[in-house]
Amino acid sequence: MITMKHVEESGAKIGRPRAFDRDLALSSAMLVFWEHGFEASSMSILSEKMKMNAPSIYAAFGDKKSLFLTALDLYTGDVTEIKKFIDSAETAYEASDQLLKQSVVRFTGRSTPSGCMLASSVASGSAEAADLQEVAAKIRSKIEGFLRTRIEFDMRNGQLPKTTDAEGLAGLTIGTIQGLSVLARDGASRKKLLRIAETAMLAWP
Amino acid sequence: MITMKHVEESGAKIGRPRAFDRDLALSSAMLVFWEHGFEASSMSILSEKMKMNAPSIYAAFGDKKSLFLTALDLYTGDVTEIKKFIDSAETAYEASDQLLKQSVVRFTGRSTPSGCMLASSVASGSAEAADLQEVAAKIRSKIEGFLRTRIEFDMRNGQLPKTTDAEGLAGLTIGTIQGLSVLARDGASRKKLLRIAETAMLAWP
DNA sequence: CGTGTTTCATAGTGATCATTATAAAACGAT
DNA sequence: ATCGTTTTATAATGATCACTATGAAACACG
16 A cells, blocks of 8 residues: 555556556547437446546446436536636626626537536436435536625725625526527527527516 | 338227326326436336336337427427417517516426426536537527517517617527526426516616 | 566456336226 | 135345445556
């Protein structure tokens, strides 16, 4: 165990070299989960798309749930980065507008599945996968909290009226993003979704 | 075959009587699909909740996809009724507002699963279930069309400005409904969702 | 070259999937 | 009571599920 750790830390290669690129394989797994969701993504198709045998996947990423969570991490990125983005925006309005527009762009990428992985991959599922739904819910809740805090900040600073419904606007933004994901998966064009996003911003004072 | 048809038409009972209530069983199936989605709803748990053996289910509803489609029909009801509702409303604004509010109520019912069966049950899935996703998409598209037509009607009648973005508002309404479903499944309260719905209506001119 | 270590590839594990074959049960009609 | 019909219940079908046991392959090091 000690030698193992030492070897890993020094970066020396011992034993048979891996035949896969970890980042690439994880990215492939992300795309599979993104497209088909957690439950409908079988280990066999994951194995195929990741170009890894099942035992290699388990050795590198743990079981299917762990793999999914790691892939979800790759999809969402660091949530504190989102907070930074929201806080560093000119206004809460601008932050929400950008969030919506960037979501639309991401949901309609040509080289990725349609919609939002966070929204669709665990939208429903068996009781055994309920914990994954909670993970997704918590991420949404966090982002909504960031937005709401920023809106309240703007209200105190006079950039938004004191009567603004921070909870309503933050919820609408997150809700609209999730709704845009559904429409994107239905095949709606980027142009149309951008128009819906613009329309949603009309709700702001 | 001729006798069979005749017997069915005349309503006479022949053979062993069924031990299940078709409507009740279908309703139970709907609840299962609503909660867990199409793929995660196994025939074994459907069989349990419907209080029917698998062979009885297949005899009465066909295969799993047919059962799902029949259950989805029960959930959505007659879409032309929705069109009637939209057209008979005072205004397009009122129709959209009512649609949002009724959706929230339905998504947060105490005796039913959270969220929208149309939105969550086929939000993702295997390639073999892609046809079901299309069915859901078409229903959404139809309702969106009804709304858009009504908005354009109001624009011509002067109840809405000529500059109104009918596509944007109709899309926002449908999108928001789908987004509200996600938030409902996350555990958001009816009160909070109603506030988000109200906020969405602020986008109207 | 031989040894230790790690990963690879194959082939399996039992469990569960949707679906169905089989036959007994329960009825109306004869 | 027997027959025809329909539904019941049990048990099985092959396929696929997530996951793993096993052993060969491929490297660094002595």
